[in-house]
Amino acid sequence: MRDAELSNALLAWYDTHGRTLPWRVGPADRAAGIRADPYRVWLSEIMLQQTTVAAVREYFRLFTERWPSVEALAAAEDGDVMAAWAGLGYYARARNLLKCARVVASDLGGVFPDTVDGLRRLPGIGPYTAGAIAAIAFDRPATVVDGNVERVMARLHAIKSPLPAAKSELTECAAALTPQTRPGDHAQAVMDLGATICTPRRPACGICPWRDPCAARAAGIADTLPRKLPKAAKPIRLGIAYVARRADGAWLLQRRPDKGLLGGMLGWPGSDWGEAPTPAPPLDAGWRDAGAEARHTFTHFHLRLRVEVAEVPADTPPGEGMFVAKESFRPADLPTVMRKVYDIASSALLSD
């Protein structure tokens, strides 16, 4: 089957079976020539980096409700955006989201670039996201390669060499398939195929629009592709978190530095995280063990945090941190590991 036929078959499938998503334009509007809002496409694509649709849905709804335009987002307070992003992970995305919004609002008149090269220059926008926005929002014939596309291409052509080395070959396959007509729908169609039919485990080959031309299906190896190099084992790191509650109910928190793990997010003061962490209480107090440890797994290590708690007088100075008033403190504003620490600490403090 020629590339053009493959693309046509996929588009026909997409017109019937493509997913309805909050940041997408539906088939009826699409037929009427209505295009997606570049701001919403950009926002969704940033949120979807290494993140599932299910996890993104509610965040996308909250963000677009609170900040309906790139100008509104650009005018937001850093802390508000970081708090709104809390729980979604990869917090550099949120920092770059704000940077990008401010560049677009201030330097580009609130208008997103409509080319891959223009988009690629913006913070937080790499090869995938630039192609996705160019294709989806502006119908540019960009080649879009994400994890779904890699998997679909590896199976369609039965490419057995493992990722990440196979990336360039998979990109060439995807480029050859990209049509000049409806490239935005094509890009979304390949990703939908990967998300709903050509899934990592137990692909539904029987109902796939590409079941006949698929080389991996013919060879009976679809569910073994793409091959990937084994990943390094995750080491275990230890640490201590300190949760101080002032007599008036305020909590002692710190803003983490912009660089590195959980950069820019709120967190509890604590020790370093390693094999033998050095205790580092943020202030003198009657610290006591909360009786449970917070366990959390990051991308490249497991963490076990011992939790220590203290009740401190109303006139306690905040030291390196800041006391956040009871009324303005929301556990949901914290990254997940810090929220786990809060859950343990609060039950220990309240059970006295």
Next chain:
DNA sequence: AATCCGTGGTG
């Protein structure tokens, strides 16, 4: 080029 950076679901 290899490493760093989150999280929640899944089998």
Next chain:
DNA sequence: TCACCAAGGAT
């Protein structure tokens, strides 16, 4: 319980 995985980018 645990390894693997999901719409990557920055350095």
